[in-house]
Amino acid sequence: MNHPFADLIGLVFESVHQGRSLCRIEVDDKLMNPHGVVHGSIMSALADTGMGGALYPLLAENESCATIEIKISYFKPVREGTLECTTQLLHKGKTVASLESEIFSNDKLVAKASGTYSIFRPQKHVKIKV
Numbered sequence: 001m002n003h004p005f006a007d008l009i010g011l012v013f014e015s016v017h018q019g020r021s022l023c024r025i026e027v028d029d030k031l032m033n034p035h036g037v038v039h040g041s042i043m044s045a046l047a048d049t050g051m052g053g054a055l056y057p058l059l060a061e062n063e064s065c066a067t068i069e070i071k072i073s074y075f076k077p078v079r080e081g082t083l084e085c086t087t088q089l090l091h092k093g094k095t096v097a098s099l100e101s102e103i104f105s106n107d108k109l110v111a112k113a114s115g116t117y118s119i120f121r122p123q124k125h126v127k128i129k130v
Helices: 004-009 041-056
Strands: 012-019 019-025 065-075 081-094 097-107 108-120
Touching: 004 041, 012 041, 019 041, 019 097, 019 108, 041 065, 041 081, 041 097, 081 108
Parallel strands: none
Antiparallel strands: 012 019, 019 081, 065 108, 081 097, 097 108
16 A cells, blocks of 8 residues: 555554554654654554554445544653554444554553544545636
């Protein structure tokens, strides 16, 4: 799957299975905040993308999903190494799914997130000529 934002931050999926995913980001200076630690938005993006990756294989061919909300708690600052995100599906209904991600650095839990996703069938867009 083409994912320009993931490419921008260096996010790579190691595995994607039915309701589970594992992805990672190598810590780089461009991901740091002014205090010299990984910016919280990077960990949030890692969790959000991991959750989408875990949910997509469970969707019907004509379905898509979008984030409704994510809550993330940060436990430890990260300055170097690799961020690894494990995600699992907690519940999938017809129109809403709940997932949970844990983010590790050097085998230490540094953040945990939970998310709710809408499951829907995209409407066809009609291009209007002006």
